[in-house]
Amino acid sequence: MSSYAIGIDIGGTNTDMGLVRDDGTIIARRNIATNQYTQLHPYIEDMMSAIRSLMEDNHVEHIEGIGIGAPNGNFYTGCVDNAPNLTIKGVLDFQKEIHQYMDVPVVLSNDANAAAYGELVYGGAKGMRHFIMFTLGTGVGSGIVVDGRLVHGSTGGAGELGHNILIPEGRPCSCGRRGCLETYTSARGIIQTFCELRAATPDYKGSLASVDEKEITSKMIGDAANAGDPIALKTYERTGYLLGIAMANAVTFSAPEAIFLMGGPTRVGEPLLKPLRESFRRHLLNIYEGSCDIRVSQLASNEVAILGAAALIKTKTDSHD
């Protein structure tokens, strides 16, 4: 008989909920607008009635638990800690609130950790004991699996490789420091690199030659790269070069079997992946040669957040501690 879990992806705008079967199929979804709430209680109330209707409509009487991927989600406490982009402020004890409605395991973590666990339970990392997930988007997140388990660290906040300082005293980062990987390989970082290269190339005549910096998206640069635009291609060469160093550095930590990659900026494909793999190979310490490769996530981009969240429930059942 199949078992089921609920996966919830909390974003600043929307909260997506899905009923997930243990084979990784999302049976049905519901959605509520996160930014309509300023208090936790009514938000949870509406969330729970959506979950109940998901279960009832699909004749599911029992779920293994509720997994939540949320900004600043803390695995240890079950709380969301002062997430800057949520309209509900403060330390939000999701675990306690949900337990007032339903007595099932509730597991919280951040989005990148959830994505990593989704890959482990439902995706291309099945059966792997050691791997790392990099998520490229507005920022750069990561989830690290060591000995088959997510690394949460002493605080619950482990796995922030987007804030590894790659270039000391480099680009200013939103975190207040300089030179973080995120400033070079996030969507914003890619746009900045493109605009820097464009400014340094006065004779550039490509399709993005006169588009205002504020209007440019990483998707536009990706499309231009795939159409052969030289500045766009150079942008991804630079991005892949730096990301390859960061990934080679990550290998010196946990010697993973694979490094997974997902998120909008990766959809450009080869213009990023080719220089990334070349840089990774070149910068990988020789003792790891052949032991680790770079793979694109096998989870669909519109499913990974819910699948990852649902997969977090397995951290409870698999836990050795």
Add this chain to the structure above:
Amino acid sequence: MSSYAIGIDIGGTNTDMGLVRDDGTIIARRNIATNQYTQLHPYIEDMMSAIRSLMEDNHVEHIEGIGIGAPNGNFYTGCVDNAPNLTIKGVLDFQKEIHQYMDVPVVLSNDANAAAYGELVYGGAKGMRHFIMFTLGTGVGSGIVVDGRLVHGSTGGAGELGHNILIPEGRPCSCGRRGCLETYTSARGIIQTFCELRAATPDYKGSLASVDEKEITSKMIGDAANAGDPIALKTYERTGYLLGIAMANAVTFSAPEAIFLMGGPTRVGEPLLKPLRESFRRHLLNIYEGSCDIRVSQLASNEVAILGAAALIKTKTDSHD
């Protein structure tokens, strides 16, 4: 009743063996010259008779196991894999060879992993679930403890943070790549920094002004720094600055409770530790503020290798896998 283990530190020149009581006391030691052997069998034979005499002389009938810290020691296979600085060549199956003499657990790992585990079992990391050890010496090694266990990774070769690329395209490293942490913060790296700074300061009149580069040791630079030599002090400022970034980066991986530091170049004390702590504080991502500090190893420098090796035995008894 006390229990005992044997700790063995295999170096290119000497093999140090110690009988270690479970309170972290080294009861007695033996030593054989590693470089007198070119074959594994006679080496193990002499090693085992030294171990037997250690036990007999101290009236110990039973040991928990034999832990070995060795260059290229592989935790998973129990072998030393082609260690370049050993006169006995090839893949050396210590576990299998020792089992022909004594039926006790045999655990191998590299020196830095052993040092980390020594700190966990006998030193300042007692009771910690998450910490990282950096060992500064000819090279820079590291041992990483996550969830109370050493991280070995998929290959057994995890925890090589000395080969994290800190400055892309920076100083050439013995590993064949460029910009590794080791090239800046090992004893050799410190000497190189000193000589670079000295060459750039023609009016330098300090005690090391006319000493040939090949004669300079990191200890000499340390002594000069503690005597107020401005170039030596600047050398450690630069070293501490870079090591602080590397340590802050390591925190983004596993969010440890502490980062430990040991080895010859750390003995200089404040000239290194002050800029190191300042750089660490400045480069630590804000979410980790106050959750991790830098500590000097509590194990005596002449005991850590044997204690660390003996502690490895606990990885077997503590293992959850």
